[in-house]
Amino acid sequence: MMEDNIGVPCQDIDLSCVLADMARAIVDHPEKVSVAENETEEGILLTLSVDEGDMGMVIGKHGKIARAIRTVMKAAAKIADKKITVDIQ
Numbered sequence: 001m002m003e004d005n006i007g008v009p010c011q012d013i014d015l016s017c018v019l020a021d022m023a024r025a026i027v028d029h030p031e032k033v034s035v036a037e038n039e040t041e042e043g044i045l046l047t048l049s050v051d052e053g054d055m056g057m058v059i060g061k062h063g064k065i066a067r068a069i070r071t072v073m074k075a076a077a078k079i080a081d082k083k084i085t086v087d088i089q
Contacts, residue, residue, distance in 0.1 A: 013080040019046050019073055026065070027054035043083030046073070050088075058088055 016035040022040040024030035037044060048069075050058050059066045070086045079082040 013076055015044065015073065015076055015080060015082065015084060016046055018076050019048055019069070019086065022069055022072065023048055023050060023058060026057050027051065028057070030055055040085070043085065044077075045085050047086060047087045047089060055088075 016018070016037045020033055020035045023033045023035075027050055029051040032049075032054070034049045036047040036049070038047070039045075048058070051073060058069070058070075066088055069088075073084060073086050
C-alpha cells in the first residue's frame with residue numbers, strides 16, 4: 001500500500017533546473033538557455049535568458065507561452081514551499 005504525500009512540501013525541487021528544462025524543450029538553440037537565480041526580499045528571482053532568435057518562441061503570441069511558463073513555475077514553487085518570480089530576457 002502506498003502512502004499519500006499530498007500536502008507535504010518537497011524541499012528538494014531545483015526550480016532553476018525546471019525552468020531551464022522547459023525552455024530548452026521549446027527553443028531552437030537549447031545550448032544558449034541559461035537561468036540566473038537571485039534571492040530577493042519577496043523570494044527567489046529566476047531570470048531566463050535565451051538566444052535572441054528564440055525569444056518569440058518563449059514569449060508566444062500575446063505572451064501566452066510566457067504566462068504558461070510562469071504558471072507552471074509558480075505551481076512548482078508552491079510544492080517546494082517557496083515564492084518565485086520569473087523574468088524572461
